[in-house]
Structure formats: C-alpha cells, structure tokens
Amino acid sequence: MNKVLGNKKSIAVFVLPAFIIYAIFVLVPIGYNIYVSFLQTDLMSPSKFVGVKNYINLFKDKTFTGALRNNILMVIGSLIAHLPLALLFGNILFQKIKGSHFFQTVFFLPSVICGVAVGLTWTFVYNSEFGLINKFLEIIGLESLQHVWLADKNLALFCIIVVVMWQFVGYHMVIQIAAMKNIPLSYYEAAEIDGASKWVQFKSITFPLIKPILKVDAVLIITGSLKYYDLVAVMTGGGPNHATELMSTYMFYQGFRTLKYGYSAAIGVILLILCMCSVLLSNFVFRTEQVEF
Amino acid sequence: MKSIFSKKTTALLLAAAMAGSLLSGCGSGSSGGSKSGSAGSSEEASAQAEGGGSKGGETLTVMCVGTEADSYIDYYNAVAEKFSENNEYGVTVKIDFYENEQYKTKLTTLMASNAVPDIFFTWELSYLQPFVEGGKVVDITSYLDEDEEWKNSFADGTLDLVAYDGKNYGVPTQKSLCVMFYNKQIFEDNGVAVPTTYEEFLNVCQTLKDKGITPMAMCGTDAWIPAQFVQQIAGGMAGDKMFKDICDGNEKWNNATHVKAAQEVKDMADKGYFQDGYIGMGPEESKEQFFAGKTAMYFMGAWEAANIELSDIGENAGAFVLPAYDAQYNNISVGSIDTSFAVSETCKNRDAAVAFLKYWTSQESEDMLLYDCGRIPAGNYEIDESKLSSLMTDILTISNSQVGLTPWWDRQFGAGEGVEFNNTCVAVLGGEDAQIAFDALQQFAEDNADR
Numbered sequence: 001m002n003k004v005l006g007n008k009k010s011i012a013v014f015v016l017p018a019f020i021i022y023a024i025f026v027l028v029p030i031g032y033n034i035y036v037s038f039l040q041t042d043l044m045s046p047s048k049f050v051g052v053k054n055y056i057n058l059f060k061d062k063t064f065t066g067a068l069r070n071n072i073l074m075v076i077g078s079l080i081a082h083l084p085l086a087l088l089f090g091n092i093l094f095q096k097i098k099g100s101h102f103f104q105t106v107f108f109l110p111s112v113i114c115g116v117a118v119g120l121t122w123t124f125v126y127n128s129e130f131g132l133i134n135k136f137l138e139i140i141g142l143e144s145l146q147h148v149w150l151a152d153k154n155l156a157l158f159c160i161i162v163v164v165m166w167q168f169v170g171y172h173m174v175i176q177i178a179a180m181k182n183i184p185l186s187y188y189e190a191a192e193i194d195g196a197s198k199w200v201q202f203k204s205i206t207f208p209l210i211k212p213i214l215k216v217d218a219v220l221i222i223t224g225s226l227k228y229y230d231l232v233a234v235m236t237g238g239g240p241n242h243a244t245e246l247m248s249t250y251m252f253y254q255g256f257r258t259l260k261y262g263y264s265a266a267i268g269v270i271l272l273i274l275c276m277c278s279v280l281l282s283n284f285v286f287r288t289e290q291v292e293f
Numbered sequence: 294m295k296s297i298f299s300k301k302t303t304a305l306l307l308a309a310a311m312a313g314s315l316l317s318g319c320g321s322g323s324s325g326g327s328k329s330g331s332a333g334s335s336e337e338a339s340a341q342a343e344g345g346g347s348k349g350g351e352t353l354t355v356m357c358v359g360t361e362a363d364s365y366i367d368y369y370n371a372v373a374e375k376f377s378e379n380n381e382y383g384v385t386v387k388i389d390f391y392e393n394e395q396y397k398t399k400l401t402t403l404m405a406s407n408a409v410p411d412i413f414f415t416w417e418l419s420y421l422q423p424f425v426e427g428g429k430v431v432d433i434t435s436y437l438d439e440d441e442e443w444k445n446s447f448a449d450g451t452l453d454l455v456a457y458d459g460k461n462y463g464v465p466t467q468k469s470l471c472v473m474f475y476n477k478q479i480f481e482d483n484g485v486a487v488p489t490t491y492e493e494f495l496n497v498c499q500t501l502k503d504k505g506i507t508p509m510a511m512c513g514t515d516a517w518i519p520a521q522f523v524q525q526i527a528g529g530m531a532g533d534k535m536f537k538d539i540c541d542g543n544e545k546w547n548n549a550t551h552v553k554a555a556q557e558v559k560d561m562a563d564k565g566y567f568q569d570g571y572i573g574m575g576p577e578e579s580k581e582q583f584f585a586g587k588t589a590m591y592f593m594g595a596w597e598a599a600n601i602e603l604s605d606i607g608e609n610a611g612a613f614v615l616p617a618y619d620a621q622y623n624n625i626s627v628g629s630i631d632t633s634f635a636v637s638e639t640c641k642n643r644d645a646a647v648a649f650l651k652y653w654t655s656q657e658s659e660d661m662l663l664y665d666c667g668r669i670p671a672g673n674y675e676i677d678e679s680k681l682s683s684l685m686t687d688i689l690t691i692s693n694s695q696v697g698l699t700p701w702w703d704r705q706f707g708a709g710e711g712v713e714f715n716n717t718c719v720a721v722l723g724g725e726d727a728q729i730a731f732d733a734l735q736q737f738a739e740d741n742a743d744r
Contacts, residue, residue, distance in 0.1 A: 040744070043405040044427020057744050062733070128570035151513055151573035153723055239516065240572075241720040256398045257708035259423050261405075263744050 030272065037265035047262070054266035064267065067245040070157055071226055071274075074164065074246065078225040081165030082172040083218065089169065090176040091202055104177065107170030115167075119234030122163045126150050126235075150236050153243035160231055160244060167231075168224070172217055179213035180206055208288070215286035222278035226271060247271050350383040351642055353649060354410035355634070356400065359390035364599050366390055368666040372658045373649075380652075382645035404429050411640035412649065415463055415633050417454040418700060419707035424635075425457045431636040434461045436647045443651055446672040451630045454700065463633040464650040465671040467662070469594050470628025470698060471521055472612040472691055474601060474684075479506060479589040487613045491529065494616050498566045501589050507565075510588040512579035513572035513722060516715035517703055519558065521627050522592050523718045524702060527554035528625045529617030533697035540705060546714070546738050547731035555721040555731070557618070562722055572722060595688045596631065599667035602682060612687040614694070626691075629700035630671055710738045 037054055041047030058064045089107060093100040110118065125132045126149040134146045149159045183206065191201050229248040232238060238245040238253065245253075247267055255264030355373065359366040366388075373386040389410070391399055396414070403409045404424055415421045424430050437444040437452070444452075448468065455463025480486070480497075483504050488494035498508040512518040528536065531550040538544035561567065568574070568582050583591035584604035591597075592615065601610045617623045634653070636646045652658060659670035664680045669692055678686060703711030717734045721727045 042423045042427065044423060044429060054744070057740070060740060062737075126573075128573045148513075148570055148573035151723065153720070153725075236514075239514065239716070239719065240723050241516075241716040241725075253708070256401050257712070259401060259708075260744055 033265045033268050036262055037269045039262040039265075040260075041262045042259040043261050050262070054263050055270075057263065058266055058270070063242045063245060064247075064250060066242060067247045067250045070245060071228075071247050073157060074161055074225040074228060075222055075278075077161035077165055078168070078221050079218070081169050082221045083214070085165075086169050086173040087176055090173040090180065091206065093173070094177055094180045094206075095198075104170075104174065108174050109170065110167045111171035113167075115230030116234050118163065118167055119231045122159075122231075123150065123235050126159055151240055153240050156236055156240065156244045160235055163231055163235075164225065164228065168221075172221065175213065175217050175220075176210060179210035183209050211286050211288045215282050215288070218282040218286060219279050222282065223275045226274055226278065350385055351645070353384050353386045353412060353640075353642065353646055355386060355388040355412040355414075355649075356396070356410045357388050357390050357414040358393050358396045360392050363390075364603065365662075365666050365668065368662055368668075371661065372653055375658070376649050376652045380645070380648060382642060382648060384642060384645045384649075386649055407639060409637040409639055411642070411646050412634050412636055415455070415635050416704050417463065417465070417630055417633055418704050419709075419711070420704060421455060421463055421633075421635060422457060422707075425462050429638050430462045431638055431640065431643055431646075432460050432462060433464070433636060433647055437461050440651070443654070446654065446674070448671060448673050451671045454630050455633050455635070463635040464654060465630035465633040466650075466653050466659075466668075467596075467631040468628070468669045468671050468692065469596050469631035470626045470692060470695065471525055471592060471615075472595050472626075472688055473615050474583065474591045474593060474597070474610055474612050476583070476586055476589050476606055476609055477611050478606070478609045479586065483589075487611070488616055490620060491616045491618045498561065499564070502565055507568045507582070507588040508590055509561075509567050510579045510582040510591045511562075511567035511571040512574055512576045513719060514575045516712070516719045517701065518576060518579075518593075519722055520703070520715035520718040521594075521701055523551075523554050523558050524699065524714075525592070525615055525627045526557055526618060527551055528627065528697075528699055529615065529622050530554055530619055532619075532622040533625050533699050536699040545735050546710065547728070547735040552727045552731050554618075555718055555727045558718070559721050559727065572719075594628075594631075595669060595692070596667075598684050598688055602667065602684060608683070610684045612684060612691060614691045624695050625697040625699065626695050627701060628692075628695065628698040629704060632668075709741050710734070713737050713741075 036043075038049060038051060039047040040050045040054070093103055093107075124130075128134055128146070128148040128151075131149070133149065137143060137146050147155055150156050187205050187209075188201060191205060196204070227248050228246055229252070232244055232246050232249050233252075236244045238249045242250075248271070251264050251267040251271070254260045254267065357366075357369065359369070369388055373388050377385045400409065400413060404427070407429075409429065415424075421430065447465065451465045451468065452461055455461065455465060475487070479501070483501055483506065485497045485500050488497050501508045511522070527550050530553060535544055535548065535550055539546065539548075562571070568579070568588055571579060574582075580591070580593075580597070580600075582588045584601065584606060586606055586609075595612070598610075598612070602608075614624060614626060617625065634650055636643060636650070640646050654670075654672055656672075656674050659668075659672060659674060662668040663670055663676070663685075667682075667685050667688075669689065676689065678689075681689065701711070702714040705711060706714070713734055717730045720730045
C-alpha cells in the first residue's frame, strides 16, 4: 500500500478523475461566473464589458442591500437556533434520559422533509384565514395579535426564519450529539468523582472537545443560510415588495426574469466571497488544537 | 459491523456506487446527445426522438404555458391534432405544457443554450424583445407578406405588439382584456345595477358592503393582480396618453395619477371592499371567493371566463367594463394580445411551423377556441352570437367597444419596471405611503436603465 501511495503518479491516477469532474462542474463555472459578472449581457445579444460597474450598481440597489440585510438576519437566526439551542437540546438528549433516541428522531425529522413541502405546510400554518397560528390566537382570545403573517412586510422574514430554525435544529443537534458520543466516558466518570456539576462537565469537557465539530457545523450553518433559497421561493417568492428577498432569490430574479445575467453573476460572486469569509471567520472563532482521544 | 470483511465490503459498495453514478451520468448524457444532436435537456431530446421515431415523419415541438388545471390545454391539443392529421408537410405537432413560472425559467435557459423547441409561446413587447435582439427568433415578415389574406385577418395593431424594427416575429392568436366579472344573482338580490359611472361603481360597492356582502375578490400575493386594477383605474383618470408618455419616457412613474390611483385602491381595501385577508391570499384562493358566490365582483383578464362558466356561479356570471374615474376616458382598458407564438431560429422546418401557426389562427380553430373555450380571437372574424354564452357575449361587446387598450405594465416593460410597478402597488396596499412608494419606483427605473 505504501509503495502505491509513495508514487506521485499513482496518486494522480486516483485523484485525477474526481478532480476533472470537480473542475468541470465547480471550478470552471465559478471562473466563468466571475468573468460574466464583469459584463452587461443577456447571454444572447453581444455583451459589453463594464468592469466593476455591476458591483457598484449592486450596492446602490436598495433591493440588493435589503436582501443582504435579510441574509444577515437569517445567519443570526440560524446561528442562535443551531448552535446554542441545538447544543442545549443535544446535551439534554446526551444525558441518559428515557426516550432520548425517540426524541432524537423527532427533532431530526423536519430536516429530512424536502424544503418545498416544509414551505407549503408552513404557508398553511401562517394562513390568515384558516391557519393554525391565527386560529390558536383566536381560541385563547388574543385576536389582537392576529396578522396576515406572510403578507406583512415587517413580519414575513421573521416568519420564515422561524421555519428555518425549526427545520434544521435537529440536523445540527445530531451532528453535535455524534461529536459528544466520541468523548470517552471515563472523562465524565472522573469528573463526577471529583464532584463536578453537569454545567462544569459541559463547560470543561464537552464543549472544548467538540469544538472542531462545532467549527465545521458553524460553517455549514452560515453558508447554508447565506445561500438559502427554497423556503423563500415557496412561501413568499421574495415578496411582498422584496421584503423577504434573499441574495439567492434576487440572483435568480435578475438572471432568469430580467435577463441581466451580468448583474446576477455579480450577486453570485458576492455570495461566494461571503461564504469564504464565513469559513475564515468560523476557523478564527473556533480555533483549537487537534485533539486525539 | 466488526467482522473482518467490513472494510472490504464498504469499499466495494462505495466503488460500485461510484461506478454506478458515473455510468448513469454517461448514459443519460450520451442518449440525449445522440438522439437530438442539440444541447437540449434530456426531456426535450427524448420528446423529439419519440415523436420522430414513431411516425416516420417530422415532429414539431411546441412549448406552451399551461397546467392540467387549465381547461384550455385540451383545446390547444385539439388544434395540434387536427393539424397533424392532415398537412402538406407530413409533420406531427406536439405541445408540451409547463407551469407559468417554470416556463419562464425554462425558456430563458433554453434560449441561452440554443435549444429552444421549434415553436414557443411568448408574451408580447418587452418579453420577446431580448430574444429577437439575440437573433433567436425567426423573422416571419416574408411569410406574412406572401399571404396577404392571412396578414389582413389580424385585427389592427395586434401584429405590431410582436414586431420589432418593423419586422414581424410573432403570431398573436388571441386578444385579451381586463373586465369586471360580476355575479348577476347577487346584484339582483341586493337591488344594484351594473354601474355606468365611477361614482355608481363605488355606490354599488358600498351598498353591497352595507348588506354584508364582500364586493370584490382580490389577490394580494401575486402582485400583478392588484396592479392591473391600479393600472385600469389610472387609465380611467388620465387616459392612454399617460401610458404612451411613460413608454416614451415623457412621463415619470411617480406621476400624480399613479399615486392617486394606487391610493384609490388602498381606500377600497380600507373600506372593506375586498375580502378579509386578501393581502395574503393567492390567486386560486381569491378566485374561489368569486367562484363560490362569496363575493359579488372579480376584476380579471377575460381569459378567466371559461373557468367561471365551469364554476358554481356558471350561468349567473356577467361582465362589465369598469367605468372610468373621469368619464371622458371611458372604455380604455388594460388589455393586449395573448398567447402569441414565435418560431425559434433552431427550427429546421420553418415552413411547416408557420403553416401550423397559420392553421391556429384560421377561422376553423379560432372558432373552436372562441365557442368552446371562451378565447377572443386576434383576428377579425365573423362571430356567430347564437353560439356564445351570455358571459362571452358581454365580453365580446366590451372588447369591441374599447377605444384604447394599454398592455399590462409587466408586459410592456417586462421584469424590470413592469414587475416593480406591480410590487409598488402591493406595497401601497400593505400600508406604505403611495407617494413614497412611487418615488422609489421612479428611482428604480432610473437606476435600472444602466444595469
């Protein structure tokens, strides 16, 4: 085996097919996208090179800055639900309580349902006439709190963020529980003998030891909510009047509806840069040494 | 799990999975490529291959908007079948239907990759324009010039809406305009008559409201629906001159008429003239309000007539044109041509494609579409009124009495200013100040010119 791995050529033979596919489907499109973002083009008529004008226009575009703000709110909402909350739930289920496997499954379920189905279900929940929420408010006598949830420009985005929080909390919880299960039980036994409380155990054993996983998880959360698309497309389509527009939905709109592909590609590049920044950021926040048990 | 061969088995399984996915990838790719020779999606390729293989003759593929829920698709298919049965080119026509939003995405993608089917459905004006400028659409001027009779069969101006630089690129098959559908039964029961002035219209709304009946069904989630109502009222305030001025750039989007018209609609909403919770209701839900007889009126394109006749109110439905705010601008409606088709540059058998469109706009098929499906033909044909339902008689009377039609803003300007106009109207209904909202629209229009 070592003989094979020692040979650079044989490594290349094994890596090359995957790399070629990766290059064709990822690297080349990214490069082409960056090139298109400097053009003013509908990909049919002759295109015009405009330099960074698309980017300058983007930051003057109120809809885009609104979408950016919405994306940041989405990241914050997801981070709250998918790190502290998921950790809390995970930690509770990690203790040997009755039915923890059952609850793991229940929490995990929403994330295996496809986004479109989740979106449609929640549109019914939020429906102003027969939706669950308004009916519930009516029953407990709080009619004054009833809203046309998804059509209210101040509320619609938060309604969607709540759904995202709900949908993926189980997914991240399972990742974190898996990380916790890797920690040898002897650490906890030793801590218990020394009289450490559950909180101290979490703070001093669990958290530091699952940090590398949390780093990966944070990257998943942030990039996931930056490029979020399906729920918004299904529930509001970016409306009312762009109030729930995200960068990805606006990119789609500018590309496939107004045929401003250059402009749309520029949004894509900004999305790419933001995703890369988020990786650097989470690497910095969760910096840690490699641990081996 | 811990057995000796676990690693080996896993490795084998993974290898098999990888090989499988690679093979399947290759498989679909090669079959798509070899059958059609174009870079089209596999669906398109297989559709063409199937049709072509079974009959021996050529197949013309048409791409059209429609879903199973639309009653018209049976009639469109009937037109295609009739043409396929007997034509001098020996071609078979096959129509593929796609849902509206899906259609727009698919068409733009296929356009950019030169894989559009032979004939495609299109909206007029700015929708088709980029495709024409990109050289993706066949210039059919010569076909029209060759056949004067066909050319003259189109009503005045209808061909112009799909002509660019004086050349014809599209064939309109229908006309459409916005009308106010109403429930005759509800009107009768409450002692109100069809209004002839704007004041009367507001009185009808108020009377119905006082009697506990919701006057109008409205949809708030699909922005073009409230927007066409605002556009209609604005047309009644300032006529079609304002429309032309905006198109020519001589008038701004945030003009006083727009602000006033949007405010007018907002006032109607505040007075409860639309059903409760309309702002969050989709088109189907709001339509259902009128179909089920819960609201008295419904402002919509005449294409809805066939569905209304099939609904619970059926025979009780009538239509009138919304009286203008300023009576001198009566009978100026939001309307245009509809269901236009264009031939794609990739089409090999252009003569057959044009012949099919010629057949579609012939008296024979237009009659069928009118009498059975409630579609107003784009051509000037003799109409046998005895074959029409009372609702269609109303609509044709309205259609013939219009002195001006202003195409929907989102067709005139497409998904730029047009869609933003729609969004602006929704914003006003959602509580934003009308002046501020339209100022923002004007700002958008100025910024958008240079993107």
